[in-house]
Amino acid sequence: MFFAFDEVPDSYDYNNPNAACHPSGYTTHPGSPYHQQNQPPPSDTGSPSSDVVMIKIDTPSPLRDDQQRYPKEIGKTLLALVFLALNFFLATVSLSLVHDRVPDRDTHEPLPDAFLDRVQAQDWALDVSEILIMVVVNSCVLLITFHKHRFIVMRRVFLLLSVLYMMRSVTMYVTVLPVSSRTYYCSPKSNASSAGVIVKRAFQLISGMGLSINGKQIYCGDYIYSGHTVTLVLGYLVISEYSPKRFWPIHWIYWMASLTGVVMVLVAHGHYTVDVLIAYYATTRLFWTYHTLANNSLLLKQNGNNYIGREWWYFGFRYFERNVRGPIPLQYDCPLSLPASWTKKSPKLPGREITEQLIRKKAEHNELIIGTLEELSLHQEDIERIEHVGRWCRDLKILLLQSNLIPRLENLNRLKKLEYLNVAINNIERIENLEALEALRKLDLTLNFVGELTSVESLRGNYSLRELFLTGNPCTDFPGYREYVITVLPQLEHLDGKEITRSERLRAAREFSSLRERIVQLEALHKIERDEQRVRVQQSIAEQEACVSELPDDDERKASEFWQQKSEHCPETRIQMAKFSRRAKDRSSKETDGPGEKKRKRRLFADCGRPYSLNEPRLDFEFRDEPDRFELDLHLYKYLDTSLIAVDAQPNYVRVTVKGKIFQLALKQDIQTDRSTCQRSETTGHMLIVMPKLNPERIVKPSTVKETAATRTGAGLTGTVDIRNICNASNNSANPTRMSEDEVPDLI
Numbered sequence: 001m002f003f004a005f006d007e008v009p010d011s012y013d014y015n016n017p018n019a020a021c022h023p024s025g026y027t028t029h030p031g032s033p034y035h036q037q038n039q040p041p042p043s044d045t046g047s048p049s050s051d052v053v054m055i056k057i058d059t060p061s062p063l064r065d066d067q068q069r070y071p072k073e074i075g076k077t078l079l080a081l082v083f084l085a086l087n088f089f090l091a092t093v094s095l096s097l098v099h100d101r102v103p104d105r106d107t108h109e110p111l112p113d114a115f116l117d118r119v120q121a122q123d124w125a126l127d128v129s130e131i132l133i134m135v136v137v138n139s140c141v142l143l144i145t146f147h148k149h150r151f152i153v154m155r156r157v158f159l160l161l162s163v164l165y166m167m168r169s170v171t172m173y174v175t176v177l178p179v180s181s182r183t184y185y186c187s188p189k190s191n192a193s194s195a196g197v198i199v200k201r202a203f204q205l206i207s208g209m210g211l212s213i214n215g216k217q218i219y220c221g222d223y224i225y226s227g228h229t230v231t232l233v234l235g236y237l238v239i240s241e242y243s244p245k246r247f248w249p250i251h252w253i254y255w256m257a258s259l260t261g262v263v264m265v266l267v268a269h270g271h272y273t274v275d276v277l278i279a280y281y282a283t284t285r286l287f288w289t290y291h292t293l294a295n296n297s298l299l300l301k302q303n304g305n306n307y308i309g310r311e312w313w314y315f316g317f318r319y320f321e322r323n324v325r326g327p328i329p330l331q332y333d334c335p336l337s338l339p340a341s342w343t344k345k346s347p348k349l350p351g352r353e354i355t356e357q358l359i360r361k362k363a364e365h366n367e368l369i370i371g372t373l374e375e376l377s378l379h380q381e382d383i384e385r386i387e388h389v390g391r392w393c394r395d396l397k398i399l400l401l402q403s404n405l406i407p408r409l410e411n412l413n414r415l416k417k418l419e420y421l422n423v424a425i426n427n428i429e430r431i432e433n434l435e436a437l438e439a440l441r442k443l444d445l446t447l448n449f450v451g452e453l454t455s456v457e458s459l460r461g462n463y464s465l466r467e468l469f470l471t472g473n474p475c476t477d478f479p480g481y482r483e484y485v486i487t488v489l490p491q492l493e494h495l496d497g498k499e500i501t502r503s504e505r506l507r508a509a510r511e512f513s514s515l516r517e518r519i520v521q522l523e524a525l526h527k528i529e530r531d532e533q534r535v536r537v538q539q540s541i542a543e544q545e546a547c548v549s550e551l552p553d554d555d556e557r558k559a560s561e562f563w564q565q566k567s568e569h570c571p572e573t574r575i576q577m578a579k580f581s582r583r584a585k586d587r588s589s590k591e592t593d594g595p596g597e598k599k600r601k602r603r604l605f606a607d608c609g610r611p612y613s614l615n616e617p618r619l620d621f622e623f624r625d626e627p628d629r630f631e632l633d634l635h636l637y638k639y640l641d642t643s644l645i646a647v648d649a650q651p652n653y654v655r656v657t658v659k660g661k662i663f664q665l666a667l668k669q670d671i672q673t674d675r676s677t678c679q680r681s682e683t684t685g686h687m688l689i690v691m692p693k694l695n696p697e698r699i700v701k702p703s704t705v706k707e708t709a710a711t712r713t714g715a716g717l718t719g720t721v722d723i724r725n726i727c728n729a730s731n732n733s734a735n736p737t738r739m740s741e742d743e744v745p746d747l748i
Contacts, residue, residue: 071323072151080158080320087165089202091227092210094169096201098221100189101176108178115266115273121181126268129228130213132261136235136254143243148331153242155320156294157234160286163313164230167282171224179220181269186220226271229279232258237287244330244535293317295327296521326524329531352382354389364643371395379403379422382578390414401426402444405578407571409433424448424469427571429530430455440465447472449571451526453481453519457488466493478522480515483508487515530570537572604655604664611653616661623665628696630654630667631688638685649676649691656687670694 110116144153179186190197201219210227212218236258240251262280265271289308293299299306300318308314352358356370362377363370375398376389383404389396390411397417402424409428412418413436421437424446432455434440440462446469453475459465468489470476476496478484486492486500487508493500508515544561562580567573605611615621620635634656636645646657651670656663671691680687 070149070152070325070328072149073155073323074151076320077151077155077158080155080162083162084158084165087162087169089206091165091169091172091222092202092205093198094173095205095219095222096198098172098176099187099201099219102186102189102221103176103178105179105182105186110178110180110182110269111272113180113272113274116180116269119267119269121183121269122267123183124268125264126184126270127213129232129261129264129268129270130211132257132264133211133228133231133235136232136239136257136261139254140235140238143239145335146332147242148333149328150335152324152328153238156290157238159316159320160234160290161230163286164234164283165227168222168225168227168230171278172222175224176221177223177272180223180272184220184268184270185218187218223272223275225278225282226262226265226275227279228265228270229262229276230283232261233280233283234287237284241291242328242330244532246532246536290317294321294324295524326521327528329528330535331531352384354378354383354385354387356388356392359389359392361643364641374398376400382582386411397439405571405575412437419464420444427574429571432458434459435461437462438464442467444469445473446470449473450475451530452523453478453484454516454523456485459489463491465489465491468492468495469497471496474526478519480511480518484512484515484519487512533568533570534572537568537570540567541572541576602662604662611650611664611666613653613666614662614664617658617663619658619663621663621665628693630669630671630691630693632665632691634663634687634689636680636685636687640685642680645687647678647687647689649673649678649689651694654689654691656689667691 140157144150144157147153205219236251236254239254243250262276266273266276289311293308294317299308300322311317358378358381359370359373359376360368363373365375366373370392372395373393374395376393376396377400379400380403383401383406386401386406386409388411389399390413394414395417396415398420399412399415399418400422402422404423404426406423406426406428409423409431410433412421412433415437417439418437419439420442421434421440422444424444426448428445428448429450430452431445431450434443435458441464443459443465450470450473456468459468468485470485475481482495483504485495486505490505544565547561562576567576602616603612604614622631622633622635624631624633632654636658640658644659648655648657649671651673653664653666654671654676655665670693672694673691676689676691678687678689
């Protein structure tokens with residue numbers, strides 16, 4: 001079953017073989033080898049075939065990064081600030097008008113109030129409330145300033161305040177209540193309130209930010225509803241919403257501060273109790289409703305089922321929030337650039353770069369030539385970044401990068417012939433930068449941290465992709481994960497090792513629109529959890545390092561503390577595990593080669609220069625001494641990389657170094673080093689070293705003498721030897737004493 005994402009005409013003739021986009025033949029796309037050369041064979045599975053159903057599916061482009069998911073949109077923030085200024089000015093104008101309409105305090109007593117009637121007015125309590133307001137507001141300003149998405153938060157706060165002040169300017173004007181306090185000073189009324197007087201009062205109120213502690217608020221009548229309560233409640237809500245949840249003690253402190261400030265307003269008789277209740281209700285309902293809409297993109301659509309969309313301020317919400325995707329992650333940074341020395345991070349210990357030496361070492365099967373390399377295995381190398389491979393090995397067809405520390409897919413755009421990419425067991429969190437891999441047929445992302453499922457949409461242009469593995473990633477836990485992937489990637493034949501059927505594609509395509517909306521919501525929630533997890537893990541690492549900071553790096557207690565503690569499954573933990581593993585490895589090497597310990601010297605030669613024979617790697621071997629050569633059959637490990645072996649043949653010895661350990665064999669005869677050969681078996685892994693001798697031994701075969709008849713018939717000796725005269729002659733020359741008769745042997 002093949003689903004196309006291109007536009008299809010409204011009237012489509014499926015029986016016309018010449019129709020555009022007809023299933024019997026793909027439309028020719030210039031420069032697309034998939035459409036021009038790779039015609040799909042017939043199949044009963046979900047692969048592209050001659051029996052094709054074209055379904056038009058509108059899918060938004062995949063979400064890329066934080067800049068697109070959470071755009072700053074500074075212009076909208078400034079516009080929200082202008083709205084806030086206008087509504088705040090409108091509220092001050094409303095108070096300036098209401099001041100002259102307030103009933104006379106001498107003739108009108110305060111209205112009956114359940115709280116005010118039982119508590120005596122305390123003027124100092126209003127100052128306490130306004131001091132708490134300044135503390136809460138400044139804390140909010142500090143929090144928003146250091147929030148990573150500060151412009152979005154500011155935009156929301158400005159918009160909420162502007163709506164609240166707009167409603168307050170209306171409610172205080174339409175219903176004027178008597179002054180609730182008998183001791184609060186009110187400025188004298190003006191008999192003729194001209195426009196100039198009203199504007200003057202408004203600017204005086206603005207200069208004092210509506211507070212009476214600075215002597216600027218001397219006008220009465222702003223009762224329904226309480227501006228002090230609005231500020232205190234909104235400040236607490238902002239702090240609790242945009243600060244980490246683990247800071248719950250701070251949340252409780254600001255909750256107590258806000259509650260105390262509200263109570264102090266009532267103790268000072270600055271407002272009626274109903275003013276406080278209305279302010280609390282209006283602020284909390286508006287804040288929670290707004291953030292419910294903002295955190296659920298499904299509610300951005302104004303339809304018959306979304307009754308919240310009937311709010312009078314909903315059109316403004318859609319304008320300001322239409323580009324924000326989901327809840328804002330709790331991330332923080334400094335708004336100003338700091339000196340590099342302040343932000344310089346210590347180099348990561350376990351990291352390893354992809355170097356030419358490393359690639360050439362892995363190219364021993366290709367005679368160490370990397371330009372024509374078609375298969376490259378760089379697994380378990382603690383690599384932290386993909387680089388140089390695309391420039392040095394453009395003919396690669398298979399690239400294995402599993403079990404490393406790679407956080408991102410990058411620098412692979414030049415591998416046009418790559419068919420299989422394995423990046424399993426890494427730290428990858430999104431799929432990206434693979435669009436240029438035209439020949440990619442199999443992609444393995446098993447056991448990574450891919451939580452952004454919509455990033456799969458970036459693979460729609462990889463027309464040759466047939467197999468995709470995402471097992472063990474967070475995105476596989478999303479409801480509808482499989483249906484979403486097989487709909488977005490119609491070219492897939494297998495997902496997570498399971499074949500995709502045609503009926504499965506049809507069922508998934510029916511609910512794709514709503515399914516993608518749910519996936520986007522789940523992505524946003526996962527991103528928030530991931531951000532909190534990142535901060536939590538970093539804090540845990542910092543606390544652990546602080547506990548063992550006094551211990552040296554090579555102290556075993558530091559590593560023991562790390563391995564015994566519980567840790568979360570995340571990229572930061574994998575990096576820490578690699579770091580401690582590398583430290584343990586370095587520590588063991590230091591203990592072996594440390595200056596404090598007396599290292600046993602390896603002696604390869606005697607004092608006279610004669611080579612010793614030794615077998616450090618403890619390998620089995622067979623040595624054969626032939627008349628013209630020596631043969632050494634060394635039983636190496638079958639799967640040992642040949643690049644870890646070095647052979648050195650000298651006239652009187654042969655040396656084989658296996659992973660730093662020496663096998664040396666002394667030879668009793670000199671050999672011809674220039675004619676010596678070394679071969680290794682691909683089946684057993686054994687190494688055969690043939691060393692021709694410099695002076696080969698000559699083997700003379702004895703000649704066979706045929707006996708004649710005369711020889712066979714002859715009997716006895718043909719001559720005699722006078723042994724006495726011979727012995728006496730030799731003794732006379734050496735010793736004048738004559739040999740006795742008994743010393744003379746018998747005749748031969």
